[in-house]
Amino acid sequence: MSMLHVAAITPKHSKSSKNKPKQSAVTTKKVKVEQSSHHNIAVTTSDGESVTLPKVKQKLVDNSLLSASVSSDLMADASFSKSLASLQQRLIEKKEMEELSSLLGVTIADVTLLPLYREAADWLGTRYRRGGMSRKAVDCSGFTNIIYKNVFGIQLDRVSTAIAKNVTESIAKEDLLPGDMVFFSTFNKKYINHVGVYIGDGKFIHASIKHGVIVSTLSEGYYSKAWRKGGRI
Structure with missing residues (x-):
């Protein structure tokens, strides 16, 4: 058995008035609720009234x-x-990665290097011009500068010789990693006068005088003989 509070509305009469409607007051009665069967609930109010409700x-x-x-x-x-x-x-x-691998001729497996390969591929075919550093034309050090600035946020020296002198670490050919720089002495020069960016599988991208920005192989006779060192910042 449990106790419930049931609000019973008891009318409260007031003097009749043409302007005022009848009002009602709300009073509360305590009731006892008892389950009498599986179907009905008997409710007895405090004034003795009994009501049978369906079980809910x-x-x-x-x-x-x-x-x-x-x-x-x-x-x-x-x-x-x-x-x-x-x-x-x-x-x-x-x-x-598959598309860039096909375009650049290297196997790309590291997703973190995608910015490097995107930037490199975007410059393929740009023509060569000494002192150039724009989409219209670039030289080797200008191209390498652009790659390092756009991909790594690093500002390099403007000419190949100075870049080679200021690398943090010199890298042997067999230890190169994508993003390292590669340096050469071309045209039988005794000093470094050409630079490119290594992209893996023995290949590098650079701005060549004859073909503009292209991908070349370190093992090619010309670049194999002209090789001087790799460099890392």
Whole structure:
């Protein structure tokens, strides 16, 4: 048996008035509720009145558990969406690496190096001009400067000889990594007068006098003989 508070409306009469409507006051009576059967509930008011009501099945829900369940579902949805977005991004990056690998003739496996390969590929075919440093034309040190500034945020010296002198570390040919610089002495010069950027698989990209920005191989007879050193900042 349990006690419920039932609001009973008891009319409260006032003097009749043409302008004022009748008002009613609300009073509260205490009642006892007892389940009499599987189908009915007997309700007895405090003034002795008895009323039989149909049984109402109720189910109480713990709001905290409901909130936790909803929160858990939302977190699961967010996690799934994030995973799906991550998968889509990886597929896009994989496709881009394949395309750039084909374009540059090297195998690209490290996604963190995509900025380097994007920038390098974007300059392919740009014609050569001594002192040039724009989309219209570049020279070897100008091209290397642009790559380092746009990809690594590093400002290099303007000429090949100075760049070679100021590298932090000299690198042997077999220890080169994508992004390292490669230096040469061309036209039988005794000093370094040409620079390019290593992109892997024994290849480097540079601005050549005859062909503009191209990819060449370190093992080529001309560049193999002209090789001086690799450099890393």
